[in-house]
Amino acid sequence: MNPKIILELIDLQKSYGDLSVLKGVNFRVREGELVSIIGPSGSGKSSMLRCCNLLEQPTGGQIVFDGHDITREGVNINRVRQDMGMVFQQFNLYPHLTALGNVALALRCVKKLGKAEAHEQAMAALEQVGLAHKAQAYPAQLSGGQQQRVGIARAVALKPKIILFDEPTSALDPELVSSVLGVMRELRGTGVTMLVVTHEMGFARDVSDRVIFMDGGQVAADDTPDRVFSGTGSDRLATFLSRFHGEQG
Numbered sequence: 001m002n003p004k005i006i007l008e009l010i011d012l013q014k015s016y017g018d019l020s021v022l023k024g025v026n027f028r029v030r031e032g033e034l035v036s037i038i039g040p041s042g043s044g045k046s047s048m049l050r051c052c053n054l055l056e057q058p059t060g061g062q063i064v065f066d067g068h069d070i071t072r073e074g075v076n077i078n079r080v081r082q083d084m085g086m087v088f089q090q091f092n093l094y095p096h097l098t099a100l101g102n103v104a105l106a107l108r109c110v111k112k113l114g115k116a117e118a119h120e121q122a123m124a125a126l127e128q129v130g131l132a133h134k135a136q137a138y139p140a141q142l143s144g145g146q147q148q149r150v151g152i153a154r155a156v157a158l159k160p161k162i163i164l165f166d167e168p169t170s171a172l173d174p175e176l177v178s179s180v181l182g183v184m185r186e187l188r189g190t191g192v193t194m195l196v197v198t199h200e201m202g203f204a205r206d207v208s209d210r211v212i213f214m215d216g217g218q219v220a221a222d223d224t225p226d227r228v229f230s231g232t233g234s235d236r237l238a239t240f241l242s243r244f245h246g247e248q249g
């Protein structure tokens with residue numbers, strides 16, 4: 001039997017004023033999957049992620065998360081966000097708190113844990129991303145890649161049902177990208193469900209269970225990495241992929 005569907009978008013639509021950016025997006029994510037989203041700039045990838053955790057209000061369609069339609073009126077947004085982690089392009093760490101403090105604060109605020117328990121679980125999350133030795137460092141004392149790994153630890157510590165990533169490596173210097181992608185690869189091995197918007201085509205091809213190609217506010221392809229990266233069946237996909245060929249080893 002297939003694992004259960006944890007997130008389903010049904011005819012999701014989003015407009016900003018007159019500008020329609022999501023024109024009926026449909027896809028599903030099952031428990032334990034890593035699904036990558038690729039597509040040109042402006043195709044609606046960030047808007048789609050931001051609708052999923054209700055940072056943006058969809059203008060049509062449904063988002064079913066863990067069996068509940070979270071686009072209904074009266075939904076408890078805070079409850080939804082407890083179960084849905086988010087890792088952004090900018091790391092959004094508090095500069096006046098240590099790595100441990102940043103992760104522990106999330107546990108205290110969201111999970112209402114006491115100090116000792118929050119610190120213990122924060123430490124375990126930092127260990128998972130290979131940063132236990134930097135627990136007492138402040139963000140300014142960490143590389144961009146290390147800061148992003150703290151951001152990932154903060155999401156993982158809350159044990160959400162899914163983690164949404166929006167271009168987690170695109171603010172990093174090239175030599176720091178692989179450490180973050182490495183942590184994400186390892187997370188996948190532990191069964192964390194992940195939906196990842198990325199421009200890292202090698203990562204999307206090698207690590208994903210499925211790859212979704214978004215174009216013009218719609219899902220233009222949703223298939224295995226091998227089939228999507230063959231680029232056959234869609235001129236726009238082939239054109240999009242051809243832009244990356246020069247960048248790949």
Ligand SMILES: Nc1ncnc2c1ncn2[C@@H]1O[C@H](COP(=O)(O)OP(=O)(O)OP(=O)(O)O)[C@@H](O)[C@H]1O
Nearest residue numbers: 016019021039040041042043044045046047048167
């Ligand atoms: N808050 C907003 N108000 C108005 N227009 C917006 C807003 N956010 C995004 N848009 C527009 O919606 C469209 C889709 O933007 P979005 O950020 O979702 O694309 P994207 O696929 O994530 O692009 P990128 O790869 O550059 O991050 C763009 O035309 C953008 O200008």
Ligand SMILES: [Mg+2]
Nearest residue numbers: 045046047166
């Ligand atoms: Mg974006």
